[in-house]
Structure formats: C-alpha cells, structure tokens
Amino acid sequence: MSAALDEALIVFGNWRLRHAEPSPEEARRLRVQRVRARQGARAAQADCRGAHALVAHCVEAAWQPVAPGRQEPCQSHNVDPDWMPLAHVDIRGGLVHLRHLVDRADRHVTHFIAPPLQVAPFAPGLLYERLWQAFQANHLQTSNYECHYAVHAAPGDMHVAIDTAAPLDVLALGDAWLDELAAGTEAESAVDFVAQIGDELQHCSHDNVLCRVLPNLGHRHGWANAALFSRKRRAQVLEPLGEFNTLLRQDGDAAWTERRDSDRPYGTAVEVDLAQHVDLPLQPVARWRRTGASSGCESLETGNLFSVGFHRAQPVSPAGSPAVAPVFHCVIAYLRTRGEGSAALVAREQAALREKVVRFLQRRGLHAAADDQGLARVYERISEGVAHR
Numbered sequence: 001m002s003a004a005l006d007e008a009l010i011v012f013g014n015w016r017l018r019h020a021e022p023s024p025e026e027a028r029r030l031r032v033q034r035v036r037a038r039q040g041a042r043a044a045q046a047d048c049r050g051a052h053a054l055v056a057h058c059v060e061a062a063w064q065p066v067a068p069g070r071q072e073p074c075q076s077h078n079v080d081p082d083w084m085p086l087a088h089v090d091i092r093g094g095l096v097h098l099r100h101l102v103d104r105a106d107r108h109v110t111h112f113i114a115p116p117l118q119v120a121p122f123a124p125g126l127l128y129e130r131l132w133q134a135f136q137a138n139h140l141q142t143s144n145y146e147c148h149y150a151v152h153a154a155p156g157d158m159h160v161a162i163d164t165a166a167p168l169d170v171l172a173l174g175d176a177w178l179d180e181l182a183a184g185t186e187a188e189s190a191v192d193f194v195a196q197i198g199d200e201l202q203h204c205s206h207d208n209v210l211c212r213v214l215p216n217l218g219h220r221h222g223w224a225n226a227a228l229f230s231r232k233r234r235a236q237v238l239e240p241l242g243e244f245n246t247l248l249r250q251d252g253d254a255a256w257t258e259r260r261d262s263d264r265p266y267g268t269a270v271e272v273d274l275a276q277h278v279d280l281p282l283q284p285v286a287r288w289r290r291t292g293a294s295s296g297c298e299s300l301e302t303g304n305l306f307s308v309g310f311h312r313a314q315p316v317s318p319a320g321s322p323a324v325a326p327v328f329h330c331v332i333a334y335l336r337t338r339g340e341g342s343a344a345l346v347a348r349e350q351a352a353l354r355e356k357v358v359r360f361l362q363r364r365g366l367h368a369a370a371d372d373q374g375l376a377r378v379y380e381r382i383s384e385g386v387a388h389r
Contacts, residue, residue, distance in 0.1 A: 005036040005037065005038060005184075006036065006037065006038075006039055007034050007035070007036055007037075008034070008035055008036070008037040008039060008044065008046060008088050009032050009033070009034060009035075009055060009088065009089050009090060009091065010032070010033055010034075010035045010037070010046060010048060010052075010085050010087070010088055010089075011030055011031075011032050011085070011086045011087040011088075011089055011127065011131065012030065012031050012032075012033060012048075012076055012080075012083045012084065012085055012086060013027075013029065013030040013031070013083065013084070013086050013128075013131075014027035014028075014029075014081070014082055014083075014084075015081045015082075015084050017086055017128075017131055017132055017135060018084065018086060018102060018135060019135070019139075020132055020135040020136035020139060027082075028059065028060050028128055029057070029058065029059045029060075029128075030057070030058040030059075030086075030127055030128055030131070031054060031056070031057050031058070031074065031083070032054075032055040032056045032057075032058070032089070032127075033052040033053060033054055033055060033074060033076060034052055034053040034055060034071075035048050035052045035076075035085075037088065038184055038192055038194065038300060039088070039099075039300065040192060040299065040300025040301035040302075041114065041300075041301050041302070042113065042114050042299070042300060042301060042302055042303035042338055042339065043100065043103075043111065043112060043113045043114065043194075043298060043299075043300045043303060043338070044088050044099070044100045044111075044112040044300060045109055045110065045111050045112070045194050045300070046085070046088075046109070046110055046112070047078065047108060047109050047110070048076050048077060048078050048085045048110055049076070049077055049078060049108075050075070050076070051073035051074060051075050051076075052073060052074060052076055053071040053072070053073055053074075054066055054071055054072060054073070054074040055071060056124070058124070058125075058127045058128055060128055061125045061126070061128070061129070062125065063123075063124040063125040063127065065124075077107075078105050078106060078107055078108065078109060078110045079105050079106070079107055084102070084105060085102055085105060085110045085112075086101070086102050086131060087099075087100065087101050087102065087112070087131055087134075088100040088112050089127075091124070092121075093121075094123075094124075095121035095122060095123065095124075096121060096122055096123070096124050096126075096127055096130070097121050098115065098119045098130065098131070098134060099112075099114065100112030100113055100114055100115070101113060101114075101115050101134060101135065101138060101142060103142060104197045104198060105197075106197050106198065109182075109197060111194070111197050113142065113303070113338060114303075114339075115134055115137075115138045115141075115142070116138055116141040116142075116148055116339060117134075117137045117138050117141075119133070119134045148338055148339065149305075149336040149337065149338060150336065150337050150339065150340070150341065151336050151337070152337050152340075152341040152342055152343055152345075152346055153334055153343040153346040153347065154343075155333070155334065156333075156334065156350075157331050157332065157333045157374060157375075158331070158332040158333075158350055158351065158353075158354045158370070158374075159329055159330065159331055159332075159370070159371045159372075159373075159374040159375070159377070159378075160329060160330040160331075160332070160354060160357055160358055160361065160368050160369065160370060160371060161329055161368065161369055161370075161371035161377060162310075162328035162329055162330060162361060162366055162367070162368050163328075163366075163367040163368075164328060164366055164367065165325075168312065168326075168328055168366075170291055170292060170293050170310040170311060170312045170328070171201075171203065171291075171293045173293065173310045173364075174201050174293030174294065174295060174309075174310050175201065175293075176360075176364070177295065177308060177310070177357075177360060178195050178200055178201060178295055180360050181193060181194055181195045181297055182194075182195065191299050191301060191349055191352045191353070191356075192299070192300045192301065193297045193298065193299055193300075193306075193353060193356065194297060194298055194300060195295060195296070195297055195298075196295065196296035196297060196298060196305070200295055201293055201294075201295050202293070202294050202295065203292070203293055204229070204290065204291070204292045204293075204294070205289065205290070205291045205292075206227060206228055206229035206289070206290055207228045207287065207288075207289050207316075208225055208226060208227050208228065208287065208288050208289065208290055208313075209225065209226040209228070209270045209271060209274065209284070209286075209287055210223065210224075210225050210284075210285045210286045210287075210288060210379060210382060210383070211223065211224045211225070211271055211274060211275070211282035211283060211284050211285055212282065212283045212285050212383065213246075213248065213280050213281070213282060213283075214280075214281040214282065214283050215281075216280055216281055218280075219250055219251070220248045220249070220250060220280065221248065221249060221250075221251070222246065222247045222248040222249055222256065222376070223246070223247045223248075223375075223376065223379045224244070224245065224246050224247075224274050224275070224278050224280065224282055225244075225245045225246075225247075225274075225379070226242050226243070226244055226245075226264075226266060226270050226271075226273075226274045227242055227243040227244075227245065227290070228240075228242045228266070228270070229242065229243065239265065240265060240266050240267070241263045241264060241265055241266070242263075242264055242266050242270070243260055243261065243262045243263070243264065244260075244261045244264045244274055244277050244278065245258065245259065245260045245261075246258070246259045246278050246280075247375055247376055247379065256373075256374065256375075256376055258375070261277065264277060271284045285379075285382070285383050285386060286315045286316070286382050286383065286386045287315070287316045288313055288314060288315045288316055288382055289313075289314045289316060290311055290312070290313055290314075291311070291312045291314070292309050292310060292311040292312070293309065293310050294307050294308060294309030294310070294331075295307070295308060295309075296308075296335065297353070298338075299349050302337070302341060302345055302349060303337050303338030303339055303341065304334070304337050304341060304345065304346055304349050304350075305334075305335040305336050305337065305338070306332060306333060306334055306335060306349075306350060306353055307331075307332070307333045307335055308330065308331075308332055308353070308357060309330065309331045309333070310328075310330050311328065311329055311330070311331065312326050312327075312328055313326060313327040313328075313329070313378055313381075313382055314326040315382055315385055315386050324385040324386055325385055327378055327381045327382055327385070329371070329377075329378050330357055330361070330368075331374075332350060332353050332354050332357060334346050334350055354370055355370075358370060
C-alpha cells in the first residue's frame with residue numbers, strides 16, 4: 001500500500017455518539033463528506049480541517065443524499081464537539097460499509113482504527129443507529145488499548161548506525177522524522193507508517209556506566225551497562241535505582257543475548273553493584289550519557305506499532321582530558337499490534353521501517369546503514385573512543 005492520499009467518506013456528528021451516550025434530539029444528526037485520507041486495512045488517518053464536499057445528511061433514520069452536481073463544500077474540523085469526525089465508511093451497492101471508527105483526534109489530524117467487532121453492511125438510513133451500536137460494542141477495545149493490543153513477536157530491536165563528524169541534534173532529528181511521517185510522500189516505501197497521535201516525541205537523558213565482561217568460567221563475552229534511570233513511583237523518587245543490562249554471547253560468532261533488569265538499587269560504586277548483580281567479573285570502561293528522542297509509529301495496513309528512537313551516546317571525559325566524540329545510532333523496536341498478527345509480518349514491517357529510516361537519514365546528508373551488531377557496536381565504539389582520547 002502506498003502513502004498516497006485517497007478520497008474517503010468521513011462521517012461527522014456529535015461527540016456523544018463516540019462514547020455511545022444518550023444524545024438530545026438535536027444532536028442525532030450526521031453528515032458525510034469527502035475527505036482525502038491515508039488508508040489501510042487496520043487504520044486510517046485524515047486531516048479533516050477545511051472545506052470538503054458534502055455527500056449526504058442523516059437525521060436519525062432519514063438519509064438525505066446530495067446530488068453529485070450539488071455537493072457544495074462544507075467547513076469541518078478535527079476537533080469540534082458538534083461535528084467531530086466519527087467514522088470512515090464506503091457506500092457500495094446501496095449499502096454502507098463501516099471501515100474505521102475514530103480512535104483519537106488532535107487539532108491537526110484524526111486517527112481511525114478498524115473496529116475489532118465488525119459491523120455488517122447496512123442501509124444508509126440506519127447510519128446513526130449502527131454507528132451508536134458499533135461504538136457501544138467496541139467501547140472497551142477502542143477506549144482501553146490493553147484490551148485490543150496483542151504481542152505477536154518477541155521483543156527485538158533493529159539498529160541503524162549513524163556516522164557523522166558534524167554535531168547532530170537528536171531532538172531536531174526526532175522532529176524531522178515526525179515531519180517525514182506526516183508528509184507520507186515517500187514512493188519507495190511499500191508500507192504506510194504514521195505517527196502515534198498524542199505521543200509524538202519522548203525525550204530521554206540519563207547517565208550510564210559501561211563495563212566489559214572479563215574472561216570467566218562460563219566463557220561468556222560481552223558487556224554490562226548500568227543505565228541510571230528508573231521507572232520509579234513517586235514514593236521512590238529519591239531512591240538510587242537503575243536499569244542493569246547485559247549483552248553477552250558464548251563466542252565471537254554467536255548471536256548476542258540481551259537481558260534488562262529494571263529498578264535495581266545502586267550505591268556510589270556502581271560498577272561493583274553491577275558486577276554483583278550480573279555475577280560476572282567486569283572491567284570499567286566508561287561513564288557516558290545517553291540523550292535520545294523517540295516516537296511511536298503505526299502501520300496502517302497491519303496495526304503493528306513500533307518505536308523509532310534517535311540516540312547520542314556521549315562518553316564523559318575527566319576534567320582536563322580531551323573530549324571524546326559521541327556515538328550516534330537509531331533503534332527501531334516492536335511494541336505491540338492492534339488485534340491479530342504474526343511474528344513474520346512484524347519482522348517484515350520492522351525491516352521495512354528500518355530501511356525507511358536509513359533513507360530518511362541519507363536524504364539529510366548522513367552516512368547511515370543497517371547494523372546487525374546493534375548495541376554491541378555502540379559499546380565498542382564508546383570503548384574505542386575512550387581508549388584513544
């Protein structure tokens with residue numbers, strides 16, 4: 001599916017219908033307009049601002065189509081309590097086919113998702129009644145994502161290495177990526193990805209302690225890292241908690257195995273606490289700071305949700321020592337899926353998303369390439385930079 005905008009029939013009406021609430025008689029009216037939208041099997045997005053051709057009115061059970069030659073533009077918005085976008089429909093063979101229900105709306109865009117509980121085609125005069133029933137039947141899934149999400153693949157990150165000698169602002173890069181998703185004009189992409197409304201850009205900035213695993217009886221090689229941040233509750237806000245990670249393999253050709261343990265207590269000697277936790281001999285390598293900007297995106301066709309994060313790893317130099325060049329990279333992570341799916345489909349779309357990120361970075365004049373070594377490469381480059389300062 002391409003990222004092209006196609007004409008869609010969008011139903012507008014009172015916001016009470018979205019929540020399947022009883023509505024006063026004057027609110028039981030709908031209008032159908034032609035709006036250009038990005039469409040897929042699982043979701044659709046449209047910017048409903050502006051004047052769009054009016055196709056029909058519906059007042060309770062009275063369907064009032066407008067003749068093709070008299071379909072005058074009518075002003076609409078993404079957020080309007082009296083006339084908010086409610087659904088995306090098709091009209092074929094004299095019947096209405098309900099394709100998507102509104103999920104979230106912001107001032108600049110409206111996001112629709114395919115109803116988990118499908119609605120059979122119906123006569124146009126039943127539009128208000130069937131919409132009310134659809135919102136009522138799908139209320140739990142569309143209002144509480146945990147009831148609609150499923151995880152179809154083991155968590156696994158894909159990485160993109162970014163080589164640049166010039167200063168790179170990862171927050172600005174994250175903003176530019178969101179603009180790329182919003183534009184939706186890349187012809188090379190076979191999958192249409194859109195940003196998650198309301199969760200556009202998330203910023204992270206925290207210290208880390210990196211150690212190399214020394215020779216041991218288990219013949220495990222690799223890295224251990226303490227990320228000094230926590231998903232702690234307010235009652236624990238003053239407690240020193242971090243995320244302890246290991247990236248290990250048995251020999252030089254084996255696949256890396258990553259393990260993350262959150263909210264681990266640590267003291268002034270973080271390296272000692274990390275070694276005790278992972279039960280491995282460690283050699284301190286560097287203290288470094290991660291700065292990142294990440295955002296969620298969704299495949300309109302499958303409902304697969306991913307996170308794309310641009311990161312800067314900056315080794316901390318002791319006072320009086322020369323600065324070490326930062327390491328830049330991008331992480332593409334699978335989060336979950338709206339409804340049914342498969343691990344093979346997740347892997348295919350995650351790879352397509354990584355290629356889209358690579359093309360985006362290359363168009364900005366950056367040397368970027370897929371990197372199957374992932375975090376191991378990042379840690380190795382941090383170690384090399386510290387060794388050569």
